[in-house]
Amino acid sequence: MAYRQEEEIEVRAFLVGRRPCRGVPVDYFLLVEERDTFWEHYGIRVESGGERAEIQHITVSWAGILSLLSKLMQGGVTPVAARYIVEDWLLE
Structure with a gap:
């Protein structure tokens, strides 16, 4: 049985x-995750008043994530x- 070693992704x-x-104030962040040397996955983080929502792996499209933000x-x-x-944005 082979196990795939999970590497730490920044x-x-x-x-x-x-x-x-x-x-x-509400702060909006772009999250960039380098999965390998060829692809970046993008996500978002929204913070306000001690609350925080973070959603990773939304898209690999630079234009798409900027449109969402x-x-x-x-x-x-x-x-x-x-x-x-x-x-909702993903279903559009």
């Missing part, structure tokens, strides 16, 4: 923007709602 986070939502910021999406918006 996930980098980049602050893309900050928007207020009812007077509380723009939608999240324009809508003032909070950590509580982030997963629902990402799920």
Whole structure:
């Protein structure tokens, strides 16, 4: 029986923007995970008032993840709602 050794994968986070939502700042991050030398997987993190939502492996499309982050910021999406918006975006 062969076992695949799990290698540690680094996930980098980049602050893309900050928007207020009812007077509380919401921070939006781009997550970049290098799976191998040829592919990067992108995700998002949303933080506000001690709450945090992080969703990795959303897409390998640079343009796609930037479009999603723009939608999240324009809508003032909070950590509580982030997963629902990402799920809807994936179904578009």
